[in-house]
Amino acid sequence: MAVRERLFALVVKELLAILRDPRGRVVLIAPPMVQLLVFSFAATLDVTRIDIAVLNQDAGHHSIEAIQRIAGAPPFRTIHYVHSPAELEDAIVMQRAIAAIQFGSDFSRNVDSGREARIQVLLDGRKSNAAQIVFSYLNRIFAEVASEYPLSLRARDMAGPGVDVVARAWFNPNLEDLWYMVPSLVAVIALLMGLLVTALSIARERELGTFDQLMVSPLRTWEILVGKVIPPMMIGFVHITLFVLAAVFLFRVPLNGSLPLLYGASFFFLFATVGVGLFLSAASTTQQQAILGAFVFMVPSLVLSGFVTPIENMPGWLQVVSYANPVRYYLIIVKGVFLKDLPADAIFQNTVPMAVIGVVTMLAATWLFRHRQE
Amino acid sequence: MRLRDSLRRIRALVRKETRQILRDPSSILIAFILPILLLFLFGYGVSLDTKNVRVGLVVESPSPVTASLAGAFRGTPYFQVSEGRDRREFEDSLMRGHLRGIVVVPKMFTEDLAAGRRAAVQVLTDGTDPNTAKFVQAYTEGTVALWLAGQGSGAVQAPAGLTVEQRFWFNPELASRFFLVPGAIAIVLTLVGTLLTSLVVAREWERGTMEAMMATPVSALEIVIGKLVPYFILGLASVTLCLVLATLVFQVPFRGSFFALYLLAAVFLLPSLGLGLLISSLTKNQFLASQIALLSGFLPAFLLSGFLFQIGSMPVAIRFLTAVVPARHLVPSLSSVFLAGDIWPMYLEAIAILALMGAVLLTVSVRMTRKRID
Amino acid sequence: MDTPSPAVVTVRSLTKRFGPDGPPALDALDAEILPGEITGLVGPDGAGKTTLIRLMTGLMAPTEGHVEVFGNDTRTRAQAVQEAIGYMPQRFGLYEDLSVLENLTLYAELRGLPEQDRPEVFAELLRFTDLARFTARLAGRLSGGMKQKLGLACALLKKPRLLLLDEPGVGVDPISRRELWSMVENLTREGIAVVWSTAYLDEAEACSRVLLLNEGKLLFAGPPGQLTGRTRGRVFRVSGFQGRKRDVLAGLLEDPLVSDGVIQGEALRLVLRQESPPERLQGMVMVPAEPRFEDSFVDLLGGGPGGRSVLAENTREFPKDDPKPAIEARGLTRMFGDFTAAADITFSVPRGEIFGLLGPNGAGKSTTFKMLCGLLKPTRGEGRVAGFDLRRDGANARNRLGYMAQKFSLYGDLSVAQNLDFFAGVYGLDRASRRARTRMMTEIFDLGPYARQSARDLPLGLKQRLALACSVMHEPDVLFLDEPTSGVDPITRREFWTHINGLVERGVSVLVTTHFMDEAEYCDRISLIYRGRSIALGSPDDLKASARSDDLPDPTMEDAFIALIRKSGADGEPKGGTVS
DSSP, X not given: OXXXXXXXHHHHHHHHHHHSSHHHHXXXXXXXXXHHHHXXXXXOOOOOSEEEEEEEOOOSHHHHHHHHHHHHSTTEEEEEEESSXXXXXXXXXXXXXXXXXXXXXXXXXXXHTTOOEXXXXXXXXXXXXXXXXXXXXXXXXXXXXXXXXXXXXXXXXXXXXXXXXXXXXXXXXXXXXXXXXXXXXXXXXXXXXXXXXXXXXXXXXXXXXXXXXXXXXXXXXXXXXXXXXXXXXXXXXXXXXXXXXXXXXXXOOOOOSOHHHHHHHHHHHHHHHHHHHHHHHXXXXXXXXXXXXXHHHHHHHHHTTTSSSOGGGSOHHHHHHGGGOHHHHHHHHHHIIIIIOOOHHHHHHHHHHHHHXXXXXXXXXXXXXXXXXX | OHHHHHHXXXXXXXXXXXXXXXXXXXXXXXIIIHHHHHHHIIIIIOOOXXXXXXXXXXXXXXXXXXXXXXXXHHHOTTEEEEEESOTHHHHHHHHHTSOSEEEEEOTTHHHHHHTTOOEEEEEEEETTSHHHHHHHHHHHHHHHHHHHHHHSSSOOOSXXXXXXXXXXXXXTTOOTHHHHHHHHHHHHHHIIIIIIHHHHHHXXXXXXXXXXXXXXXXXXXXXXXXXXHHHHHHHHHHHHHHHHIIIIISOOOOOSOHHHHHHHHHHHHXXXXXXXXXXXXXXXXXXXXXXXXXXXXXXXXXXXXXXXXXXXXXXXXXXXXXXXXXXXXXXXXXXXXXXXXXXXXXXXXXXXXXXXXXXXXXXXXXXXXXXXOO | OOSOOOOSEEEEEEEEESSTTSOEEEEEEEEXXXXXXXXXXXXXXXXXXXXXXXXXXXXXXXXXXXXXXXXXXXXXXXXXXXXXXXXXXXXXTOOTTSBXXXXXXXXHHHTTOOGGGHHHHHHHHHXXXXXXXXXXXXXXXXXXXXXXHHHHHHHHSXXXXXXXXXXXXXXXXXXXXXXXXXXXXXXXXXXXXXXXEOSOHHHHHHSSEEEEEETTEXXXXXXXXXXXXXXXXXXXXXXXXXXXXXXXXXHHHTSTTEEEEEEETTEEEEEESSSSOOGGGTTSEEEEOOOOHHXXXXXXXXXXXXXXXXXXXXXXXXXXXXXXXXXXXEEEXXXXXXXXXXXXXXXXXXXXXXXXXXXXXXXXXXXXXXXXXXSSOOSEEEEEETTBOHHHHHXXXXXXXXXXXXXXXXXTTSBHHHHHHHHHHHTTOOHHHHHHHHHHHHHHTTOGGGTXXXXXXXXXXXXXXXXXXXXXXXXXXXXEEESTTTTOOHHHHHHHHHHHHHHHHTTOEEEEEESOHHHHTTOSEEEEEETTXXXXXXXXXXXXHHTOOSSOSSOOHHHHHHHHHHHHHHHSOOOSOOXX
């Protein structure tokens, strides 16, 4: 009976400590929403609005045709015409263009006479990823252009039956980046907020001297910890709810799966996040240590989550490390529930590891809490 | 005389701050351990060069032709293929995210080819990760084209009659760590400049040391300088660490000059530190300061600086927003100093913009650090 | 300024409001601070003392009116003001992760103390503050009192022309306070003006002039003797009564004709509202006494609180005949590394007794205290409360004790009402009793007007009141009070003791640490702790008797304290440093 009263008092106190200050309320709601809005649009690996430089030494019409084709293609924005190889190189060096195309003086002549015609493409390797994508766009355009040229003898030889590749993307037919980013950011932002709020909780009491007062009260260790765990989880659920609403109504991301399953999995994700935060908090003596500790956990857990880059691209041992990262599992669940209607057993499979992480970190936090009292 | 007094006070403040940094393990953590971790993750963990993507290959009716095509899929380093006879075998795996795509060679494939008709290969991709989906699609096309070319009489580039010569400057191996590692330095500098600084100043307000200090003849400007100098030096120290790691461990070339690198880093630290000071004098509270530093410093440097995501591809509103993100102006110069050499016109422009931002932020933060407690 | 005024600080029709519609923290104040003397700033908590000092530092701007320091308007020439002053804020302003010496060096540089003068000044300040042994220790690991001394040393580094001290005596033991006072007095001889804000009225009495503030208004300005005269002929020393001093006093304070009363040695000191004694006093021996500043202070502010404790009346009765001691310490020892903070402390407190731990700062009182309530694990020995070892029996035992920490340790982010609610909840009170108890505490401690204010922003005395309210929320049978009245104004202190006395009558046992020697008189028994050891244990009268000598035929508690410490210092080998 009394346990319930005590826990209730603790939870209310924790919530008030965060939310009573109007600035605290603003900080808890506004930045996450801004993050969701800005980063959903910002984080795209697509390459569009491409600026290229062209050095056309060719007098014929074939090069002009090719350039017009490029100019007309949607991802390209500006074509800087340059007049010397030095200028061409300069455009790349100064990053005015990510790719520079050079047509030699004999280009059209070669095309017309059915000889091998050459195009040189210079790309900025400082952005090797984007440059590769640009190159693939260019290649496709050149292939199209070339298919209309009078066939050379050799090419005529090999013109046989073709193979069409018919692609279809499941779950996201137009391959909308937003559909990927918004559910991913739900996980990422929920992690950031949950971690910081929890990491501060014990460290703040230690720093401000209120900790002793808690320790002489009849609260048991587990009650204090439970009292520290519930409020950030409640805040986390509020965040997740806001994000889900924004995803569905603002970003129009389809919600195909089961919302109750998402919330069930979210419970364990928040549990694991808060467990990590609590562990950091119990290990810190000052708020500064707790916040910085949270950062040091946060950065790798973002990178190793599959959010920035697929996990299977990582070296094997890093893939193993990523098994300890709750975000890894939650990302699969959030995206799965939104876009795929992920079956319950798959959700369950990804929930168990989060529960394990939560239990382990909570136990570690309890142990530290007991041993760092003096 | 007054200047000498002023310098003496600044020296005292700097010495004090330095001692505090050296004594608090968490500052060392953020300035030295986190950079190592970040470079490590970006050097090894994050690779935008997708490889070994798991796909299912369904050959509905095997023949020598399809066996040769399947061999082509097995042979490419980009795919890791599981083979089957019916796409339904793989649909569940695609749903669960175990496979990124299914390549289907239909029953009629061999027949169509033999009859000189265009044959089709289907690709089903997991659209929940649009990037990987596009990748699977593109490389299926590539693999099929390559196979097809091999089937013909001679090995020839796909666009007949047109040769595209490509050259990736600065990064011929197309190693993404070559631009990710320099980008990570911008993040490290942002963390030291903005996050760490905002915390330490907020802590002085919370602990009441600011009040005692302000009642001495110290001016607001001196307080600000006393904070700037140590973290400025700390920032440059972590740049040095990053430089050593980047070149020795990650084999990133360093083609520019040390002078350019340190000058860029130093100028970049001005707006970073200015932002940190501003946040702390506005919030005077470590929790709020950390939240705002996260929102306005770390995440923009991570997501809006152009180091992971191309700024050109973002919607127009967000592109304007990136103009005020200091890291966005540093990243191109930073990757150039490593990969391209000294490109002074580019650096000077970045330096001018960053210095202007720094001047504005620092002026505002000196103003905000008024010697008033009401 | 055609006629140069001798005043160092001139305050003209000064009003300060926080927020546009807030009540004035200072209301149309006119005052002057003169050089070469100590000006005491006194008044109940929340009167505006700290605000006035901050306005003098130039860290706050007046809403209306002017403050001029050495002819510099604080609004426009704050820098010039700050060149000339030394200021010690209530929160010391020390860097906890810097050592004692590093803190001193920092402030020496900031205040422009020439390098060649430093060794001498440091040596003098370290001797005076008795910190010479701890120069390498981090400020964060000093005891509260030692921090205070260090804070003062930092303010004194470069002899300022105006020294502003915000409650420098809080949490400092009598010996240190005396030393502090004589040092500051020396400064005034050099023409330095000192503003000394204090809740200790014996200090105020020794000031050249006092400014008495109440609710932002200046009630009195002038030499303290002038105010003291106000109660002349109404102060009596009363003895020859039956029963315990505490009970008799409680009864007398209820008499409308009695303005104020305290225990003074074996007698009571009463201030009457009129010169003729009330009937109640018949049969007792009344000797007219010389009025003190404190008598007039309390009288001017409307007299002390009554002797009834509503709190005690609403507390259940605990059986006093329980033979088991309420608190028991057996050979409690605590080491920090090779340094002994507390050595072999042994005592026991029966039910319904007030037991006092006395001693200078850092003597080991707080360490002993923390071991008993389970916050520190003893290296050796055993502590029991209500029969439980708190380290082992945990939660249920803790449910029976109330704890009030030395440093304010409630939740500053929460409002007063929310703090009360929280502690009611944490002690497992159900909904109905939670509501009843919090309402009662709000009434008893007069917290109603502050209910929605953040606890952090309360004046010190109100914070202490709130802390006491929170610690007795669940009707504990053992109460641990660590310097409960430090920094609290005299009226609130009387109120505290009324409550403590009332609770003890109900069978509550109290363990209290205090610096106020007059408060030690309220204790049934006292243990005097010095350098980690208990050097004397007995009733206040016993201790005083043991200090009696030819030179001191009738020693006060403070005399006894100093004499006993001297005696032990002579034969006991001083031990290293202190942590409390």
